[in-house]
Amino acid sequence: MTMNGPILPGTMDISLPLIRQQPQPTVADQVFDTLQQRILTLELPPQTKISETEVSRLMGVSRQPVREAFKRLAKLGFLQIRPQSGTTVSLISEEAVLRAQFIRTALEVKTCRKACETATAQALAPLHSLIARQKDAFAAKDRDMFHALDEEFHIAICELAGVRFVWDLIHESKAHMDRIRMLSLNTTSQQLALQEHIAILDAIAAGNADAAEAAMTEHLSRIVVLIDEVKKQQHSFFQETDT
Incomplete structure (x- = not known):
């Protein structure tokens, strides 16, 4: 924001980064949707162990979008991520x-x-x-x-x-x-x-x-x-x- 003069109402005097649009859904979205559906239909029942490496291999994607999907599922309460003992499908709350x-x-x-x-x-x-x-x-x-x-x-x-x-x-x-x-x-x-x-x-x-x-x-x-x-x-x- 410049300080050389008054800012007029209705004007914006800041710089913003250029956002590159990505096609939707992203790979992470697709992994998330697939895993959530498997959890909801109980193809992945509670306490099932699930790993980023195995999901990446089966879905033919890198680990980064899988990691993102895991974090989203954990935030919603469908996965429990424990660094020492691995990731499991959450019990029903x-x-x-x-x-x-x-x-x-x-x-x-x-x-x-x-x-x-x-x-x-x-x-x-x-x-x-x-x-x-x-x-x-x-x-x-x-x-x-x-x-x-x-x-x-x-x-x-x-x-x-x-x-x-x-x-x-x-x-x-x-x-x-x-x-x-x-x-x-x-x-x-x-x-x-x-x-x-x-x-x-x-x-x-x-x-x-x-x-x-x-x-x-x-x-x-x-x-x-x-x-x-x-x-x-x-x-x-x-x-x-x-x-």
């Missing part, structure tokens, strides 16, 4: 799951109410299509497709409400919930999720904001029950909590 559920409920309830204001027959068509496809996936016992369509359904509600950006916020926090959902994604839980989706859609289609809020709240609160069910079957996957 019940606290992190409930925190994510709180954030997601607050955002999606508001989104549902807003969607009721824009719920024309044409605008609702993608949601009806997703429900039909989820029914097909359930009938075909295609668990992975069912899970993918579940996520698409929630994204479609954000788009219907005109707040697609909300899903980006939800996506950042919901990952801890996803491991629970994948562990509990059996026939019964899929059927319940489908019924709850139908209830949410019916309420939005009717323009009933209170009913839509209640249906979404019930849908997202079921994670609390799922935690208890999963802990009984896979107790070793969870962090010990103070009593």
